[in-house]
Amino acid sequence: MAKLKALDAFLDTTLTLPIGGKEYTIPAPSAETGLLCQRLMQAGVAAANGKQADLADLDDGEELDLYQRCLGPVHGELLADKVSWPVIKLAGVTAFLWIAADLDTATRYWESGGSPEAQAPDPATSSAAASTTKSRGSTSGTNPRQKASRGKAS
Template identity: 60%
Template sequence: MAKFRDLDEFFDDSLPLPIGGKTYRVPPPDADTGLLCQRLMTAGIAAANGKEVDAAQLDDAGEVDLYQRVLGAAYDEMRADEVSWPRLKHAGVTAFLWIAGDEEAAAKFWDAGPESEAPKAEAATSTPSRGSTSGTSRTRPTQATGKRSAGKTS
């Protein structure tokens, strides 16, 4: 019978975002935020492809402060450090893509820089979602040894 190691030994479900020499750690979203992001991404893709989208499906009180929701405690830390709005917004969109899609999509957006636009629907549909049909918000790639190091600088 297989014996599983404790997930905490090798699984890092946060997102490190370096800004101005400091690395802000975006915590994993709660289930409601994860599901909201997936609904928003699905509706955005549908709308971009000319499909009618029911506005009620996007009606969520937390939508007003989406960046705050997706960045979690890192949002307050960035505000306290007076991170500029363009940088905070870039971090927020990156975190949204990480939650709704995966780390690779978030990294592509992050590395595109401040002049980048949100990914087009065609690009979003070219990368299959890692989400399961069991109601979980997403899965994360793991490494057999050590924590993930993507996004960290040396």
């Protein structure tokens, strides 16, 4: 019988965002928040492809506090540190993309300063990327950004 490596030896379930000289570490979301983000992403993709997006099962409260839910305790830290709204919004959308898509998508968005074009895959590489993209859960832990963020709790 095959024995798997201990999950915590290679899986980093946090996202660290450097803002104003401080690192904010966003913990893994709850399953409820993860599923909400997945549904929102699917609805957004459907709408972008000209299909009707069914958001009837999402209530206003879920939509209104999306950034807070995605950022977790970091949301309160950002407010306490008097971080500006555009930066909180960038952090919130980055966390959303990390949860709903993957680290690469979130990184592209973050490093573009929030450019909407960063969310779309490059048309020249989209078919190759679709077959090789790894999910957050399949990371080997070799990404320097991920290793650097391990153990850094806010």
